[in-house]
Amino acid sequence: MSPYESEPVDRLVTASADGEDQAVEAALRPRLLEEFIGQERVREQLSLVLQAARQRGAAPDHVLLSGPPGLGKTTLSMIIAAELNAPIRITSGPAIQHAGDLAAILSSLTEGEVLFLDEIHRMSRPAEEMLYMAMEDFRVDVIVGKGPGATAIPLELPPFTLVGATTRAGLLPPPLRDRFGFTGHMEFYAPAELQRVVHRSAGLLDVEIDPAGAAEIAGRSRGTPRIANRLLRRVRDFAQVRHDGLVTREIAAQALEVYEVDARGLDRLDRAVLQALLKLFGGGPVGLSTLAVAVGEEAETVEEVAEPFLVREGLLARTPRGRIATAAAWQHLGMTPPQSVRAPRGAQSELWADGEA
Numbered sequence: 001m002s003p004y005e006s007e008p009v010d011r012l013v014t015a016s017a018d019g020e021d022q023a024v025e026a027a028l029r030p031r032l033l034e035e036f037i038g039q040e041r042v043r044e045q046l047s048l049v050l051q052a053a054r055q056r057g058a059a060p061d062h063v064l065l066s067g068p069p070g071l072g073k074t075t076l077s078m079i080i081a082a083e084l085n086a087p088i089r090i091t092s093g094p095a096i097q098h099a100g101d102l103a104a105i106l107s108s109l110t111e112g113e114v115l116f117l118d119e120i121h122r123m124s125r126p127a128e129e130m131l132y133m134a135m136e137d138f139r140v141d142v143i144v145g146k147g148p149g150a151t152a153i154p155l156e157l158p159p160f161t162l163v164g165a166t167t168r169a170g171l172l173p174p175p176l177r178d179r180f181g182f183t184g185h186m187e188f189y190a191p192a193e194l195q196r197v198v199h200r201s202a203g204l205l206d207v208e209i210d211p212a213g214a215a216e217i218a219g220r221s222r223g224t225p226r227i228a229n230r231l232l233r234r235v236r237d238f239a240q241v242r243h244d245g246l247v248t249r250e251i252a253a254q255a256l257e258v259y260e261v262d263a264r265g266l267d268r269l270d271r272a273v274l275q276a277l278l279k280l281f282g283g284g285p286v287g288l289s290t291l292a293v294a295v296g297e298e299a300e301t302v303e304e305v306a307e308p309f310l311v312r313e314g315l316l317a318r319t320p321r322g323r324i325a326t327a328a329a330w331q332h333l334g335m336t337p338p339q340s341v342r343a344p345r346g347a348q349s350e351l352w353a354d355g356e357a
């Protein structure tokens with residue numbers, strides 16, 4: 001299971017969508033490629049694929065979108081359909097347990113339709129094998145009956161475009177990966193891009209916000225538009241209830257302090273892990289299970305929920321000897337590392353190369 005998928009959804013900074021997100025997201029999704037913010041490379045590549053297909057009057061190659069949740073894979077798949085003026089059918093790997101489930105979907109597609117298959121890496125093996133043939137030859141063999149009397153009835157499919165999304169392109173079997181004509185790798189968004197996302201969403205939600213307010217929310221959103229949109233909604237509540245509705249830098253910062261999302265996007269659990277590492281273990285190295293006991297969480301929760309972001313932010317490093325805090329971690333919590341840690345020797349020294357003396 002991916003570290004992303006195992007995140008509990010009750011965290012404000014989780015990248016997975018909860019019920020409220022799903023309801024609001026539909027309204028916030030950009031509809032066309034030119035409204036889609038950031039991901040310049042994927043956008044340019046995709047725009048060429050789509051334009052060429054439109055010129056040829058044919059369905060484009062199948063598209064694979066890979067990257068962490070909440071970066072806009074579903075949104076892009078809808079944009080692909082909109083740009084092609086084609087209908088879209090949305091399903092997901094876990095929803096397709098049997099090859100028959102997939103056969104039913106494929107056989108009801110219309111010509112040129114876009115089929116969006118989210119979490120494609122979680123499809124069952126027989127369905128996956130059926131998909132190979134459907135993608136390549138626009139044909140499936142439907143098996144009728146069981147045992148020695150079973151027969152395969154070939155079924156022609158209209159040309160369609162599969163858009164697969166995965167958080168883990170590496171988990172896809174090569175035969176499946178190879179059948180996509182184009183793979184777009186989605187990256188975390190830069191703060192300036194997220195600021196534009198916040199600004200745009202604020203406009204759609206009728207929230208009055210100034211540029212510094214949008215920047216403040218963007219900086220705490222962990223590079224993820226879904227989180228940016230969620231934080232914006234919480235900040236909007238705060239601005240409306242406690243103030244006059246206008247979101248400024250100060251209001252955004254105050255609101256997110258109430259919700260325990262700090263200036264760098266760390267929440268309570270992330271900070272508890274760092275604090276234990278620094279205060280109880282002098283910055284490490286300390287074993288995962290010891291660290292987990294210190295924060296009163298399961299080792300899996302610390303490893304899969306808190307650590308990926310802390311590692312990505314360069315605040316924590318996983319080493320064979322245990323978890324180590326980096327110079328940036330001490331700095332972030334406003335603490336001075338002990339002398340022994342400030343001048344490390346050997347293997348750890350590169351962790352300090354860009355930190356304070």
Ligand SMILES: Nc1ncnc2c1ncn2[C@@H]1O[C@H](COP(=O)(O)OP(=O)(O)OP(=O)(O)O)[C@@H](O)[C@H]1O
Pocket residue numbers: 015016017024025026028029030035036037038068069070071072073074075076118165197225226229
């Ligand atoms: N580039 C973008 N510009 C503006 N809004 C965006 C962008 N990317 C994502 N969003 C917004 O972020 C939210 C989440 O996007 P989306 O559902 O497409 O993510 P996802 O990658 O499909 O996530 P998951 O893998 O969890 O389904 C949506 O509300 C969408 O409007």
